[in-house]
Amino acid sequence: VEIFPLQQDGQTMICLRDPLNISRTSVISIAAYFILSHLDGRHTLIDIQEAYAKRFGQLLLSQELNEFIEGLDRDYFFYNERFLNRQNEVVEDFRRLSARPPAHAGTVYQQETRALEAQLEAYFHAPDGPGAAERHQRPTPKALVAPHIDFHRGGPWYAWAYRELMNSEGADLYVLLGTSHCGGSTPFIVTPKDFETPLGLVETDKEFVRRLQEKYNADLFVDEYLHRAEHSLEFQVVFLKYIANLQSRRGSSRSCKIGPILVSSCHDMVQNGRLPQEEALVGSFLRRLRQQVEHESRRVCFVAGVDLAHVGAQFGDQDAITPSFLNWVEAEDLRLIERLVALDGPGFFREIAKDQDRRRICGFSPLYSLIQLLDGSRGRMLKYRQAFTPETGSAVTFTSVVFD
DSSP, X not given: OEEEEEEETTEEEEEEEOTXXXXXXXXXXXXXXXXXXXXXXXXXXXXXXXXXXXXXXXXXXXXXXXXXHHHHHHTTOSOSHHHHHHHHHHHXXXXXXXXXXXXXXXXXXXXXXXXXXXXXXHHHHSTTSOOSOOSSOOOOOSEEEEOOSOHHHHHHHHHHHHHHHHTXXXXXXXXXXXXXXXOOSSSEEEXXXXXXXXXXXXXXXXXXXXXXXXXXXXXXXXXXXXXXXXXXXXXXXXXXXXXXXXXXXXXXXXXXXXXXXXXXXXXXXXXXXXXXXXSHHHHHHHHXXXXXXXXXXXXXXXXXXXXXXXXXXXXXXXXXXXXXXXXXXXXXXXXXXXXXXXTOHHHHHHHHHTTTSTTOOTTHHHHHHHHHHOOSXXXXXXXXXXXXXXXXXXXXXXXXXXXX
């Protein structure tokens, strides 16, 4: 569960959000959060009432405490039979769908077609944006690295990456690599479902996905439900469909098919110092995917939907963020990007492992995978940014990179 402060009507409130969208998002007061922090299995209800009285100087009635606890249970925040039943329902409902509905339309991006087109177009022409497409087409990139942060903080940086596609004929197949923010029981999680967007349906290449599963020693679909609410790929699909629609209006007959792959955490490999591809399930999948792409007669482009550092109070840091700290973060990020654009897998890994992933690079796994999948190419960093959020005292960093 993600827990972070926000401002509501001039007051600081606490948001409880489940990335899987099984529990209902809830906004509670600081006092309610104090109660929540004591629901740790060590405090009795009487202990909580006594602690509350000492902290706030007023009584917490048993009825009020019980109503708060019942509300948390009603919203599925307790790991109990009720939650597990709800989780099973959600998973089964998703499995039955032929297409993945957009999880973030109407919140992160506009739900109506023309409004969304205008929103995305504005990112290209924003002060930090790359501007309009060039008149002369360039070769289709081999790979793009784009953010997966919400559009209002990172929109123009998406545009920097996707302008590289806008300047080309595009690809026949986009192999998407995105961070799985909810982990997974296997290193890679695949879905054969098409993706619905307000701009139209984006088709998943089901035969490509099926062949990935062949001769692989783990079930790529066992955690398919993690695609249901994951934004790291959804945001890329929205931009890809926007670009494909533009190219279609120019007369292009290329279809926009995708191979959506979520990549779970490699943090345990940072702790034990082993390169990810030395793990059997990681190395065998990356070799399989690389061979499959090499035998494609179609034009293929990889797209990694990733952010970089996550620092500050929201992510567990005790010390306040300072300008000098952010300067250090930027210097470390740029060293990491240097290893990325050089396709230096061991160097990229060392940059993260040297301080046990101090900056919490959430794009570590997809980016490391991308390095293993490309050859004979060198990247270009197009743009870098740090998005600082005063309400949470935290910052997220991200970059736009193209591989020609």
